Amino acid sequence: MRHPGLQRVLFDEAAIAARLDEMAAGITAFYDGKPLTVLAILNGSLIFAADLLRRLPIPLRFESLGAASYRGAVSGGTVTFKGGLPPLAGRHALILDDILDTGCTLHAVRRKVLAEGGPLSVRTAVLLRKRKTRIEPFHAEYAGFEIDDEFVVGYGLDYDGRYRNLPVIGVLDPARRGGG
Ligand code: 5GP
Ligand code: MG
Numbered sequence: 001m002r003h004p005g006l007q008r009v010l011f012d013e014a015a016i017a018a019r020l021d022e023m024a025a026g027i028t029a030f031y032d033g034k035p036l037t038v039l040a041i042l043n044g045s046l047i048f049a050a051d052l053l054r055r056l057p058i059p060l061r062f063e064s065l066g067a068a069s070y071r072g073a074v075s076g077g078t079v080t081f082k083g084g085l086p087p088l089a090g091r092h093a094l095i096l097d098d099i100l101d102t103g104c105t106l107h108a109v110r111r112k113v114l115a116e117g118g119p120l121s122v123r124t125a126v127l128l129r130k131r132k133t134r135i136e137p138f139h140a141e142y143a144g145f146e147i148d149d150e151f152v153v154g155y156g157l158d159y160d161g162r163y164r165n166l167p168v169i170g171v172l173d174p175a176r177r178g179g180g
Contacts, residue, residue: 005153005163006170011145013167016051016155019144023125024055027094027142030123035091036060037119041067041109043164044098047156048127052096061091069105079108088117098156099128100143103136110138128152128169145169151177
């Protein structure tokens with residue numbers, strides 16, 4: 001199937017599903033028997049979170065936090081939050097985000113979760129991790145796919161609010177940037 005706006009597809013639905021199965025197995029093994037709260041960073045991780053959660057057959061609570069650090073295709077170092085944190089005392093927190101790029105967002109979220117939430121532990125799962133030198137070095141315990149430093153969209157990832165609904169992940173056609 002052709003996807004308007006994509007220069008090329010990196011991961012199709014079958015590849016994403018297979019990788020989520022593997023990630024979910026590791027996450028399930030680690031959190032089995034522990035009080036877990038999954039904290040999704042919205043909007044980008046919406047679809048990743050929905051598909052991953054359904055693969056975790058363990059008791060858990062789901063919460064979300066709005067965070068933004070991006071203007072169009074250029075990353076900004078300032079992270080803004082929408083909404084507060086849920087109570088995390090006595091619980092293990094698993095942060096979900098769509099992509100680890102400069103590291104600014106996850107660094108800020110993790111710091112906020114540790115400072116304000118006081119959880120028993122914090123881990124992070126990202127669907128995508130870019131191969132690059134980060135502004136804020138950040139280790140994600142779970143990462144779906146390593147990608148080159150290109151701007152990708154689909155499966156929750158947007159360009160100026162568009163393309164989140166593509167079922168695949170791909171590289172945005174450069175001609176679409178600034179228009180389309
Ligand atoms: P960071 O703070 O690590 O630079 O970036 C985190 C956020 O920037 C991600 O949650 C995502 O919303 C956005 N982002 C970074 N790289 C990309 C990309 O290649 N495509 C899209 N659509 N968003 C990106
Ligand atoms: Mg985003």
